[in-house]
Amino acid sequence: MEAKLRIARRASATTEQKKSSWVRQLWDRRWCYLFAAPSLILATMFTFYPIVSSWYFSLLQWSGFTADKTFVGLANYAELIQDKYFWDAFLRSFQFMIVAVPIQLILALLIAIVLNDQALKLSPLFRTMIFLPVVTTAAIVGMLMTLILSPFNGPINGVLRDLHLITQPIDFLGDPQTTLWTVIAVFIWKWLGQPMIYWLAALQTIPRELYEAAKVDGAGWWRQLWNITLPLIVPFAIVIILVTAVGALHVFPLIQTLTGGGPFFATEVMEVYIYRVAFGGETGMGTPRLGYASAAGVFFGVAVMILALFQAWGARSLRDFRSDLQSV
């Protein structure tokens, strides 16, 4: 009996200790929490709350404009699975990402490697020039690009014609054969500066001594790239790929201003699809469907999350592999 009491007392003491240590930890780190609080509050208001709301909305038949909401369970999802235009947009989004991301990453890496060369005196200027489109509003880039790509007096067609590469102007944004590829190209150009900066940051973590030692050993530019640069920036690559891939799925302002998703859905990616369904499209006929659009958004969000988890798993596997290598 006494033994039992002792155990109970010890358990209670442990709980008390735990509680006090939890409170103490909270108190000790109070400044961290205080500083984190504004961003946590903002994230709750503008990120977590809308996410949770969209889960709820996806279960409703609701225009989004009125108080008339009907709970329909998973009916929106059932309809979504039958919706050809949803699947087209869904696949197009990933097609966009699969084409854009590798090209953008490789180009950005090559530029970063060149600009990382301290012998290049004008590298800050080039870096700024390449980064400039990143800080320019996507909608403005879209508007300008419609002029630059115009088949009527557009400078790109002019150059191609002067080089005798074409005889007839190309309708980059109006021809369904070229429009998606054109939008991808504009996206790559606009956002090229961002992975370039990431790559530059990664490259600058590589100790100079390694290159100097390699040079002493007679390694050329390619050998240094292959044996020093690339292996040492691989851990960064996982994060850069993830950020760039997610960025390639958020292309609404660019596509909306360049093509509006057309012609005839040729560039309708998921965000444009969601926008069209949520607000009833341009014709204004019928009721906008925020509930259905939310279901599409949730479905797409889950798909992107799976992608992110897959990449996180890749990053962890790589880290484990590296630590295994180091222990050997």
Added chain:
Amino acid sequence: MSDQPISRREFLRLSATLAAGSVLAACAPAATPVPTAAPTKAAAMSATAVPATTAAAMACSKGDICIKPTSVKLPKGAVTFRLLDSGDVKGVYWKKFFELYQKSYPNITCQYDGLGWNEIAKIVPLGVQNGNAHDCFSIPLGISPAQAIQEGWIRPLDDLIPDLDKVKAAFPPMSFVEGINMFGGKTYTFPLGTNQRSNTMLLFNQEQMQKAGYDPIGKPFTWDDFRAAAKKITEQGAGKYFGIIDGGAQLPRWGFLIGDLMRLNGGVSYVNATGAEGFLDLRKGEYIFTNDNYIGAIELLLAMKADGSFFPGFMSLNALQARANMGQGNAGMMLQGLWCIDTWRAENPNFKYAVALTPTQKGGGTYSPLHASAGGNVEWWLYAKSKVPEIVADIFCLRGTLEGQYAWNKIAGLGNPGIFPQAIETASDIPSDLKSLEMQFKMFRVGPTLAVRNPDIVKVDLERKAPTPSVEQVIQGLMSGQITGVKQAMQGVKDAYDKELDRALKAAKDKGANVSRDDYVFPNWDLTKDYTEADYKAIKK
């Protein structure tokens, strides 16, 4: 006193003067003296001929914005009034109007917001939800007034304007219509503009057209003339300019273009209960997509595209960009509304434009009229929880006079004319522009309006969803070459629209609406005449 005979122009001015007097009297407070004698001829001949009912009115010339007391009792304390609409030329008018309004009533601060429809779609519902919507706003596209009433967004004007019936009496016949601007016998807004506006007048570059050897004003185009002229202009432009331009990326344009080309040949379609464009032949209640005229109109544009007559890149332009290119002399013709002219006059003063009748199959000025719904153009509604509803009523009252209409037309009348036909003279100081307006009005008749016959029909519109792909999207697909086979494609569109209408009818019926497909059939409709109250009565069950 002069003994010269009264000319036609003077007679019109005199009529306008009398109308202005009666309208002003209607909106004037009871204490305001109303003219009892007809104005003298000398007064009618005066250039600033609106007769005054008050001393303040004497200071206003025709076309001036004139703020004067109405029968509406305005708030005495300091208040703020806010108005939201889709801007553009409307914004130009409101800014001037509010400047003067604030001067007349220093206790009232006016705030105007002109935003795109996308923003209106977000701001209005949010404002209503939070209880701080604009006092007067445009209802977002896709939301019907009936729905806005059901949701408690808007309220009627009846208890705010003591002499409402008198004010309404000054409007043209069929301006106030149940299901459009009246609901349950209450008046919710004033139809301050006309909806008899063509989206597809033939606007052309005079120099290029002349050089091509065509005169679409003297000899209105057939479809063949139109195609040949576009080809000729393209050839003579040799890459510097092209025959025809439009905003192919702006989906509704395709509905307007093909719809109007078809309608003018007697292929009827309607304007639906909520005022949006519709595609039913209301004589039979059938969709018109497989009609020979409709198919023919699509084939005409496809043939013109195959000719190379379209401006390069037109598929990725919106209507504004197309208008800008036209003004810069990059294209010879465009089928759009007269609102383009204001922009050209401001931005391309050297551009010599002209306006002709939309091409028809027979040409020579022979056409079947276009149709608009009864009830005019309703753009502004009174927020149900507005703390200053009297100001909205007052402004509607001022705008709903001949004087108010002159002032509106002076700023916005070319593209967005007021509803009083007699006030149109201030819309432009260029005679050819006024002729274009006259030509446009001649093209229109009042068509049958579904909601007038059966107000329950708005419940069907609430249930309807645009099929995907919509007819506009399919036409865009045909023009871009992503879809082939016009007849087959349009049969698919017809089937989809029929299916959706039947579904919406069933859904509305399930919710208690008394509607059927028969409500979409008006067998006694004579296309050449206005559809009047007598016609509605004649088909009443």
